[in-house]
Amino acid sequence: MTEVKPEETFYAEKLKRAAHMLFFKRGKVPGARSWELRSGLGKGYKEVLSQLDEFLKDLDLEVKKVEVDALSDVGIRVDQDEDYRYFVRLKGTLTPKEARMTGWRIDNLAALAACLSVIVSKQGKCERKELEDLIGHKAGRWRSLTLMDTFLRTGYLEEDDEGLLKLGWRTKAEMDLQSLMLLVAESKPQSVATEPEAIDEDQASI
Amino acid sequence: MSSRGRTGLKRDLEDIIQTCNSIQSRQFNPFLLDVGEALEILRRHRDQLSSLQEHLLDMRAITGIARVVGLQSARLRFQSSSLFVDPGVVRDKIGGLSRQQLAEFLLLSWHPIVELEQLTPAAYTEASDYWNRLLSFFERRQRLQLGPLVAPEGASLAELSHAGLIEEKAFAQRLQEVWDELHRKSESFGFADYWGFVQGRSFPETVSKAQVVSFLISYGYADLEEKSSKLVLVPKKEPQSMAGSSLSYPIPIPREVRVG
Numbered sequence: 402m403t404e405v406k407p408e409e410t411f412y413a414e415k416l417k418r419a420a421h422m423l424f425f426k427r428g429k430v431p432g433a434r435s436w437e438l439r440s441g442l443g444k445g446y447k448e449v450l451s452q453l454d455e456f457l458k459d460l461d462l463e464v465k466k467v468e469v470d471a472l473s474d475v476g477i478r479v480d481q482d483e484d485y486r487y488f489v490r491l492k493g494t495l496t497p498k499e500a501r502m503t504g505w506r507i508d509n510l511a512a513l514a515a516c517l518s519v520i521v522s523k524q525g526k527c528e529r530k531e532l533e534d535l536i537g538h539k540a541g542r543w544r545s546l547t548l549m550d551t552f553l554r555t556g557y558l559e560e561d562d563e564g565l566l567k568l569g570w571r572t573k574a575e576m577d578l579q580s581l582m583l584l585v586a587e588s589k590p591q592s593v594a595t596e597p598e599a600i601d602e603d604q605a606s607i
Numbered sequence: 608m609s610s611r612g613r614t615g616l617k618r619d620l621e622d623i624i625q626t627c628n629s630i631q632s633r634q635f636n637p638f639l640l641d642v643g644e645a646l647e648i649l650r651r652h653r654d655q656l657s658s659l660q661e662h663l664l665d666m667r668a669i670t671g672i673a674r675v676v677g678l679q680s681a682r683l684r685f686q687s688s689s690l691f692v693d694p695g696v697v698r699d700k701i702g703g704l705s706r707q708q709l710a711e712f713l714l715l716s717w718h719p720i721v722e723l724e725q726l727t728p729a730a731y732t733e734a735s736d737y738w739n740r741l742l743s744f745f746e747r748r749q750r751l752q753l754g755p756l757v758a759p760e761g762a763s764l765a766e767l768s769h770a771g772l773i774e775e776k777a778f779a780q781r782l783q784e785v786w787d788e789l790h791r792k793s794e795s796f797g798f799a800d801y802w803g804f805v806q807g808r809s810f811p812e813t814v815s816k817a818q819v820v821s822f823l824i825s826y827g828y829a830d831l832e833e834k835s836s837k838l839v840l841v842p843k844k845e846p847q848s849m850a851g852s853s854l855s856y857p858i859p860i861p862r863e864v865r866v867g
Contacts, residue, residue: 424721424722424723425722425723425724425725426722426723426724426725427725431720431722432720432722462721463718465718465720488720488721489720489721490718490719490720490721491717491718491719491721492718493718494714494715494716494717494718495714495717495719496714497710497711497714500710500714503719507706507707507710508706510709510710510713510714511706511707511708511709511710511713512709513713514709514710514712514713515701515709517713518692518697518700518701519694519697519698519701521692522691522692522693522694522696522697523633523694524633524678524681524682524685526633527633528632528633528634535698535701538702539706540706541779542779542846543778543779543782543783543826544779546826563631563632565632565633571720574720575717575718575719575720576716576717576718577716577717577718578716580715580716581712581713581715581716582692584712584715584716585692585697585700585701585704585712586692586696586697586700588700588704588708588712
């Protein structure tokens with residue numbers, strides 16, 4: 402007869418609960434704050450999350466911790482030392498074909514890469530007009546306007562009190578900015594003359 | 608102090624404030640401002656400040672300089688980090704990269720969040736109530752008095768376009784055309800009467816044009832103003848995306864325009 406191990410069962414329950422809290426979106430921003438996890442999983446929530454991270458590795462997923470301050474999240478800070486939001490995100494990266502399946506057009510991806518690189522190079526803030534001109538050069542003037550609205554709506558960019566654009570909560574949670582900047586800095590430009598004409602369709606697909 | 612000296616004081620302070628504001632809005636490098644020189648100017652004028660306005664200008668200049676010093680410090684910290692690449696270099700690189708290359712760079716640095724929408728008890732109750740109250744398809748159809756049920760048929764793109772269900776032209780192209788038309792019609796007075804401009808040969812055409820005009824205004828390509836209690840459209844030479852108001856201004860289409 403196999404012995405019942407109550408501790409393991411207890412732990413498995415917490416793992417399930419942690420997965421539910423991180424996967425299912427409850428508010429505008431996905432994931433869960435550290436105080437939510439502490440009240441849902443107990444003081445040992447970090448070990449539970451670390452165990453969940455181990456399980457998720459096989460699925461090419463990971464638990465990502467981001468400081469709430471960095472996310473510009475609004476809300477009451479419960480613990481000054483430990484206020485984080487935890488997300489489950491893809492550990493690896495998507496292929497262009499997979500990205501298309503998520504509804505992202507190549508124009509959108511390219512425009513987002515350009516916006517993020519410029520904002521990072523300008524220490525995290527940039528004028529909207531400058532970004533619109535930059536995107537408009539490649540994607541067309543009208544499309545640049547809709548793309549900027551899309552990036553703001555989806556949380557990749559945010560507008561501050563002075564009307565300047567900065568990196569949004571989603572960028573901080575999803576993007577490896579060091580890798581992006583390295584790739585841009587080390588890139589060798591292709592001949593842009595061979596590039597097809599800018600698409601002027603106005604249907605943003607995200 | 609003479610009026611010339613007072614004007615010079617005001618101009619110096621305003622120059623410093625303007626430079627600081629431009630630096631704060633990321634138009635210039637924070638090190639463009641020589642902080643020592645700026646403080647020296649303030650020190651030179653210190654004893655000449657007399658009115659409240661001059662004291663306020665002096666205060667704004669000091670605050671501006673303090674913020675620029677903060678930005679200089681942040682820039683130094685940023686330059687020593689691994690994320691630092693000169694903005695000019697980044698712009699040049701992006702200009703030379705194809706859309707394909709840029710998209711690939713993003714994909715290599717992108718780890719999308721996994722998020723699932725879930726059904727909450729409140730949403731379930733609402734959905735369940737809606738479903739229980741919902742009449743059957745045939746009962747609803749009967750209420751609309753649509754006549755006998757016709758089997759679905761295919762339609763060509765031309766037919767759909769004729770029925771007004773799809774646009775013949777891409778939306779961006781339509782915006783451009785309407786903007787050009789607005790420029791042409793505003794040549795004589797610098798503006799065009801709103802109703803005269805949006806009114807089409809039919810009601811759907813009027814609605815369609817009013818919608819395009821609303822996009823032109825939202826995107827800063829034209830202004831909607833009131834002149835002699837009439838709504839007028841003022842086209843801009845260059846779009847001013849930040850100038851537009853985020854307020855929504857509904858314009859009902861009056862009967863005479865619908866009929867006309």
